Amino acid sequence: MPRDGIAGKIVVVTGASQGIGSAIAHAFLAAGAVVICVDKVRPSVVPEAMYVMEVNLYDAHAIERAVEGIVEQFQGIDILVNCAGIYPSKPAIAIDETEWDAVLDLNLKAPFLMSRTVAKMMIQKGIAGSVVNIASTAAQSARPGVAHYAASKAGLVMLTRVLALEWAPYQIRVNAVCPGLVETDTLLKSLSTTTLVEEHQEKVSKIPLGRAARPDEIAEAVLNFADATTSAYTTGQALFVDGGYTAGQTFATFQEQMDELLLQMN
Secondary structure (H helix, E strand, O other), rough: OOOOOOOOOOEEEEEOOOOOHHHHHHHHHHOOEEEEEEOOOOOOOOOOEEEEEEOOOOHHHHHHHHHHHHOOOOOOOEEEEOOOOOOOOOHHOOOOOOHHHHHHHHHHHHHHHHHHEEEEHHHHHHOOOOEEEOOHHHHHOOOOOHHHHHHHHHHHHHHHHHHHHHHHHOOOOOEEEEEOEOOOOHHHHHHHOOOHHHHHHHHOOOOOOOOOOHHHHHHHHHHHHOHHHHHHHOOEEEEOOOEEEEEEEEOOOHHHHHHHHHHOOO
């Protein structure tokens, strides 16, 4: 359904070929926006109304050319969503320099380059725009095996805050959405062994709401930040959409007490 603050806006979504990025792109399209998907590969299914650009986000010049091309065709960009990212996992002592650079370059450097290039255009054209970065609960809650990923997402949250301060005088809002565990198609397909299924169930058990998120739930949070009719006074914020995971730890013994108390009350 079209949304007043989204309909007709020119929206660029990176990493839109699959997963959360795809859900975000489709949500903006359903809200009435003109959506340009920027990714290294073309999505397998592209709605007729959606535009696609294949861009190497590791290449600063490619990013600049892509933004210039979008502005030339659509006369501007109103909303940028930086969603492209990678999530390799291994112990820190096994991460080599090449892998470290690959993660930081795509997860942190590319959003900076995209945001900087788009913001320059917004300032020049007087566009009161919005930038939404997709970070992660790993920006706040450490976990083993993702030293490079966690560092990149923590950096992205701080980048969000700095850019929000610098660009507020130009009415450009910058916010971040930090998803927890999200059951994308890629994740579900990866649960190919009993061990992986059990590991996934263990992760879910640590979420207070008792389930993983759907990609469309993350997309809705992004739309709310991007929509100037609902978030015109919101900038520099990081919203954790994680089922309560970063709120703190829960304990089975406490739940048992709650269940017993409820029985007594009934």
